[in-house]
Amino acid sequence: MSADNTLVAAIQRLKADRNAVILAHYYQEPEIQDIADFIGDSLELSRKAAATEADVIVFCGVHFMAETAKILSPDKTVVLPDLEAGCSLADDCPADEFAAFRARYPDHLVISYINCTAAVKAQSDLICTSSNAVDLVQQLPQDQPILFAPDQNLGRWVQRQSGRDLTLWPGRCIVHETFSEEALLQLKLEHPNAEVIAHPECQQNLLDLADFIGSTSKLLQHTETSSAETFIVLTEPGILHQMHQRVPQKTLLDVPGLDGCSCNACPYMRLNNLEKLHQCLDSLEPAIEMNEALRLQALQPIQRMLEMSR
Ligand code: 13P
Ligand code: SF4
Numbered sequence: 001m002s003a004d005n006t007l008v009a010a011i012q013r014l015k016a017d018r019n020a021v022i023l024a025h026y027y028q029e030p031e032i033q034d035i036a037d038f039i040g041d042s043l044e045l046s047r048k049a050a051a052t053e054a055d056v057i058v059f060c061g062v063h064f065m066a067e068t069a070k071i072l073s074p075d076k077t078v079v080l081p082d083l084e085a086g087c088s089l090a091d092d093c094p095a096d097e098f099a100a101f102r103a104r105y106p107d108h109l110v111i112s113y114i115n116c117t118a119a120v121k122a123q124s125d126l127i128c129t130s131s132n133a134v135d136l137v138q139q140l141p142q143d144q145p146i147l148f149a150p151d152q153n154l155g156r157w158v159q160r161q162s163g164r165d166l167t168l169w170p171g172r173c174i175v176h177e178t179f180s181e182e183a184l185l186q187l188k189l190e191h192p193n194a195e196v197i198a199h200p201e202c203q204q205n206l207l208d209l210a211d212f213i214g215s216t217s218k219l220l221q222h223t224e225t226s227s228a229e230t231f232i233v234l235t236e237p238g239i240l241h242q243m244h245q246r247v248p249q250k251t252l253l254d255v256p257g258l259d260g261c262s263c264n265a266c267p268y269m270r271l272n273n274l275e276k277l278h279q280c281l282d283s284l285e286p287a288i289e290m291n292e293a294l295r296l297q298a299l300q301p302i303q304r305m306l307e308m309s310r
Pocket of ligand 2: 062086087088089115173174175176201236266267268269
């Protein structure tokens with residue numbers, strides 16, 4: 001048995017002993033995706049976390065995702081293989097600065113992208129993900145002023161899709177802002193029949209070149225439903241692992257970062273690995289802990305999102 005197979009077998013034994021469920025985001029390393037019980041986008045993962053009957057949730061993703069699972073399932077033990085797995089969008093929106101910003105717009109309804117801390121969620125009226133943001137905004141009364149945080153690229157895309165004027169917090173994803181327009185144009189020249197599919201966290205100049213825009217799950221579904229044979233994929237390349245499995249006959253191309261760097265891989269997501277996954281199942285640490293008052297405040301806008309999401 002190879003070292004990896006031994007580790008996988010040990011993880012599976014521990015998972016059964018602990019009555020644990022392994023939830024993974026599409027940006028995880030392929031070997032983590034292969035061992036997960038469920039892989040999904042942020043909305044699907046939060047639904048799974050709310051519904052699971054397991055005692056332990058091993059969240060193979062980043063901190064805000066594990067924190068959301070804990071907010072929804074406070075009686076479960078929620079562990080994250082590497083506690084340092086953060087997110088530049090959450091870091092870009094400190095709770096105290098957000099409170100001061102929000103205070104300048106007292107009549108605005110606050111919608112926060114799920115990629116933020118519990119302390120920012122607690123100051124929000126409604127949470128959204130990239131999968132439901134447009135739909136949720138469209139459900140709000142036309143005359144309702146809206147403040148949208150923390151991703152300005154997603155916010156601008158929602159603005160264009162919904163025709164609503166949003167006041168934006170200037171946060172950004174360091175991964176999705178790294179794609180090179182020049183490299184994308186070159187790929188389009190080399191593959192004239194390819195469809196460009198993009199995550200809405202990308203900058204507008206890239207989204208303007210996209211044929212289809214959506215959350216990770218929607219991008220994955222699109223590779224199956226579209227008749228195109230080649231896709232240029234503008235999001236973190238971890239998603240290609242599932243795409244290759246769903247559409248093995250199609251050609252999938254990822255786009256390099258500026259100056260050809262490989263910084264299109266999310267440095268936070270990629271902190272998790274099989275060894276750390278095994279270790280956190282064994283020790284049940286690092287576990288997500290949260291003050292109950294904060295949890296209850298952060299829960300309300302998440303529940304509102306789940307109720308409003310079709
Ligand atoms: P999705 O909800 O589309 O999976 O996006 C999560 C994320 O962090 C994208 O960078
Ligand atoms: Fe955050 Fe960007 Fe990584 Fe997604 S890809 S977790 S938004 S840093």
